[in-house]
Amino acid sequence: MIRRILAPSLALLLGATLVACGDDPEGDSSSNTSGSGLADLSIEGEVGSNPEVTWDGELQADDVEVEVVTEGDGEEVEAGDSVLSHVWIGNGVTQQMAFSTYDAQTPQLFTVDEEMLSELFIQGLEGQTIGSRVAVAASAETAFGPAGNSQLGIGNKDTVVAVIDLLEQVPDGPEGAEQQAPTWAPSLVGDEEAPTGLDFSGTPKPDGELKSAYLIEGEGDAVEKGQTIVVDYLGQVYGGKKPFDESFSAQPTSFQIGVGAVVKGWDQTLVGAPVGSRVIMAIPPELGYGKQGNEGAGIKGTDTLYFVVDVLAAN
Template sequence: MSRRTRRVLPLLLTAVLALGLSGCGNDDAASDSDSSSGGGLDSVTIGGDFGKAPEITWDGQMEADEVTAKVISEGDGEEVAEGDAVLTNIWVGNGYTQEQAFSTYDEGGKPQIITVTPQGASEVFIKGLEGQKIGSRIAVAASAEVAFGPQGNPNIGVANKDTVLFVLDLMEKVPTEPEGKAQPAPSWAPKVEETDGDVTGLDMSSAPKPDGELKSAVLIEGTGPKVEKGQTITVNYLGQTYTGDKPFDESYTSSPASFAIGVGQVVPGWDKTLVGQRVGSRVILAIPPEEGYGKQGQPDAGISGTDTLYFVVDILGAS
């Protein structure tokens, strides 16, 4: 749970949501040409290693009347299909000014989760991800209008008549649920309520009063690698206070979130309990105020300075 905001991680997605992940462009304007065609991509050279910020050399202003995609380097991972969620590093450049507009590689930036559906991603991202292999670096060129909508994206310095270059590093697929062996819940834990496999709330009626201790327990023990300090983890989560009758935040009805763990980006209770857990696990946490929001609480979320926070966290990936 972020110290400064109500949401744990959706705020990390703010910049990408501004990039039009929900599909601002007009599908009719997109090209049906093969993804290997160059188009406006012929006016740029893309270097650097996969997983690191790309090195861009421009050869004049880029033109892109259509959405075109090109494989810069092909990975050897699983092919991305419609409906998959992909942890993706994103670099965006303005083809007119030949300047960087946005990058998840910048300090404080993190890979973003893109769901490959018309509802979850724009045509630009679908063309750049669907059918490609995990581990690949893909370049996509498009007009600002198709990429972002009629206004372009002034928040990142892209006018509506500019062209846009996207460089996408397909890091890993994100599972939709924990995978492992169920474990008995500890006596201090509230009951996890589920509907169709999604966590919907916590039933506190049989949970004892919090004792002020930081607690964690594994409800589903994953078989993946252990989470290490400084890694970016991908999770689904739900948070509720002991006295709350409903969650104050959750990701199950939207999409998983990703963030660095063990480095102070989230409340101390998360950093102290999630490092060392295995990928694929479901963990339940009890976080006293001093390991959460402290005496100030988080009034906007209905959290007081004396509230103990309970979380269910599904650890879906770590990189």
């Protein structure tokens, strides 16, 4: 609900949820000839920069192949961890790039969960260390299911190559010094680590101004315009009995900040916030969903939005 612009989810393109879904892509490009594996693929460039991939003919991989191109010195990624990563996807048969997050500098959030990611990406993340560049190859069926992935131009008999840069491990919650809540702010309901709602008892009526304050002031670097940030959040209209949206009960979310990808109140508040912070904000309608509101979320054009946001990472 926080997003003003809804883009296709990378998880939907790359995750396990597409397994066995959809029709076989037309024009299957596989020739079913024998080819090389990762050992014959050249991958150059520094972690965080667009990989330079040189193909030595058609690449085939029946089983999942994993090669650590550059080994980082950060923490080892375990099952259940969330990692901010760049990813490059190539078709081993056509020897063409199918997808990349590098050019737009929009790293994506991956949670190491077999219900969310296919085996290709699980093996590229789990057991690897932060700061690493890892190459993984597998059949299209292993990566995406029997239909391949028509959205990426990968046929059901093709081979998939992924280059994954593990940039940053996302902590479970905010990290910093607790601050006194302002008098205009509602109190949090539920677990302090994962609030379930906002209590507006005694909270003054909104005055039409954008307000924000730190409940926890993080000790990390200040968020910069254009960065991809990872957050947990909860949103509730003033006087509302329950949230209209939240991520604390599920998984964190990621998006670019300061570029119009989310409501204006978020862009104006979170740019400059130290990573590790928990921010509470009151957003007037013109900096939220405007006069039209958001009918699907039960938000009227006159509603002031209150959010609590944990800024977990930025890259």
